[in-house]
Amino acid sequence: MCKNHGVSYVEPGKVEVTEIDYPKLALGDRKCEHGVILKIVATNICGSDQHMVRGRTTAEKGLVLGHEITGEVIECGRDVEFIKKGDMVSVPFNIACGRCRNCKAGLTGICLNVNGDRAGAAYGYVDMGGWIGGQAEYVMVPYADFNLLKFPDKDQAMEKILDLTMLSDILPTGFHGAVTAGVTVGSVVYVAGAGPVGLACAASCHLLGAAVVIVGDLNEERLAHARSFGCETINLTNGIPVEEQIAMIVGIPEVDCFVDCVGFEASGHGANAGKEMPAVVLNQAMAITRAGGQIGIPGLYVTEDPGAKDEAAKQGSLKIRFGLGWAKSHSFHTGQTPVMKYHKQLMNAILFDKIDIAKAVNVEVISLQDAPRGYEEFDSGVAKKFVIDPHGIITS
Numbered sequence: 001m002c003k004n005h006g007v008s009y010v011e012p013g014k015v016e017v018t019e020i021d022y023p024k025l026a027l028g029d030r031k032c033e034h035g036v037i038l039k040i041v042a043t044n045i046c047g048s049d050q051h052m053v054r055g056r057t058t059a060e061k062g063l064v065l066g067h068e069i070t071g072e073v074i075e076c077g078r079d080v081e082f083i084k085k086g087d088m089v090s091v092p093f094n095i096a097c098g099r100c101r102n103c104k105a106g107l108t109g110i111c112l113n114v115n116g117d118r119a120g121a122a123y124g125y126v127d128m129g130g131w132i133g134g135q136a137e138y139v140m141v142p143y144a145d146f147n148l149l150k151f152p153d154k155d156q157a158m159e160k161i162l163d164l165t166m167l168s169d170i171l172p173t174g175f176h177g178a179v180t181a182g183v184t185v186g187s188v189v190y191v192a193g194a195g196p197v198g199l200a201c202a203a204s205c206h207l208l209g210a211a212v213v214i215v216g217d218l219n220e221e222r223l224a225h226a227r228s229f230g231c232e233t234i235n236l237t238n239g240i241p242v243e244e245q246i247a248m249i250v251g252i253p254e255v256d257c258f259v260d261c262v263g264f265e266a267s268g269h270g271a272n273a274g275k276e277m278p279a280v281v282l283n284q285a286m287a288i289t290r291a292g293g294q295i296g297i298p299g300l301y302v303t304e305d306p307g308a309k310d311e312a313a314k315q316g317s318l319k320i321r322f323g324l325g326w327a328k329s330h331s332f333h334t335g336q337t338p339v340m341k342y343h344k345q346l347m348n349a350i351l352f353d354k355i356d357i358a359k360a361v362n363v364e365v366i367s368l369q370d371a372p373r374g375y376e377e378f379d380s381g382v383a384k385k386f387v388i389d390p391h392g393i394i395t396s
Contacts, residue, residue: 005390006064006136007371012055015372020064023132023140025077033079036144038071041088041158042165042394043134045374045386047195047263048300052126053375056265056307059126066135066388067093067123068168070161072154074138082145088157089148090167090347091141092339095121095131098146109336114142120336127303135371137390149343156351161394162358162365163350165387166200171346171357173298173337174200174261178208180333181257181296185209190246190255190288192281194222194233196361196385197298198261202231203360207349210257212250216242218267225383229360236269243288256293258285263299264318276309279318286325294331301334361385365394 006020025032043066052059069091076085083089095115096108102119103111110119115129124133132139141147149167151157157164174197183189187210191201194217205213206229215226216234223233234245243253260281268277278301285295301316308314325332349355364384366374374386387394 002138004136004138005368006133007066007368009052009059009063009065010061013053015053015065015375017369017371020132020136023138025075025140027142031077032140032142033077034144035077035140035142036073036080036083036148037075038069038089038091038139038141039074040069040071040134040137040139040390042070042161043136043388043390044068044165044168044170045135045371045378045388046169047197048125050375050379051265051300051302054265054307054379056305057126057302058304058306063124063126064133064136065124066133067125068165068170069123069134069139070165070168071139076144080144083148083150086154088151088154090151090164090343091123091134092147092149092343093122093169094336094339095123095129095142096147096340097143103146106338106341108338108340122336135368135388137368147340149340149347151347152351160350162363162387163356164347166357166361167343167347167350169337169339170197170200170361170385171204172339172342173197174202175204175207175342175346176337177201177259177261177296177298178204178257179296180294181259182294182331183208183210183257186211187256188212188250189214189257189259191215191259191261192284193217193261193299194219194226194383195261199226199361200357201259201261201298202226203229203355203357206230207355214246214249214255218269219381219383222381222383225362237273239270241270242284246288254288254290256290258289258293258295260285260295260297260299264301264305278305278308278313279320282318282320286321286328286330289328289330291328293328294333295325297332297334298337363387365389367392
């Protein structure tokens, strides 16, 4: 039997690589004949993982992390018909049965059958069904025929692996944020946050034909990287109101579309610099989005935040100026991205050189054993997306 190792949450601020069980085609005590076992080729550190590692969720010690998974099929259950051993595949971070009402409607981020506590499930994430994470050497994927995206050619996939590994989460998530914000040809867009999802969203806005993509952040290193592929940027630490900075770029103090790629661990700026303000981005969105505009919110908001500064925020209750959004007839779109809605189209965009997502998010490949260092550096705010190569097979 092969050994398996994975990245486990230990305590706030600490992860470690430990030996974990080799995956089985089983769900508890029953066989999982619709599943496959993957040898993981690439698995990425996500900002959502950092929320857990910072102690900002109810994640328990020992949770194996990782929901951004790309791999090679090495074993198939009896009921798997269309995915074959040897296939190279992308794994949507949403786990979906393909059979429930929501899955049939394309709402795979809120499948009704894969989490006993709530709609929606994901690998290696708190309150998302207890599924083993994929920052490991091997992982089991259920409902394989429905969930997996097979790459057309394995050699081509390996040549593009640093781009294709983004299909499991951040590229579809950034794209979904742009789509739900109404980005189209000629749009003026504001993307809040220059982390990997924000950068993926900015690249997606370009792909969708936006005229101007403005990225705002507190981190100058990340903003510099956004400028490297054609974005305008706003440094929120310079004391100038955001509306004024937008007007300096496009002539008026508003945008057509706003995408929140920050989420609940947001920080204030200006007079509130250094103060945690979980609703600041949502309120900013309503202030600077034109009347009738759309606001996409792929940034994570949680039902419980034990690390919040006030009691309301600990229960996910935020102080937002909703009346302003109502008065301006804004459309808000929240929730986890239904990855399967977009991943095949985005795969084609990668394979035919329409988007260079690995460059946009500034990929750095690290070993599985180096994952704790990746978490530490990512938490410090470096302008990088860490891709873990568990078997040492990626050449970059």
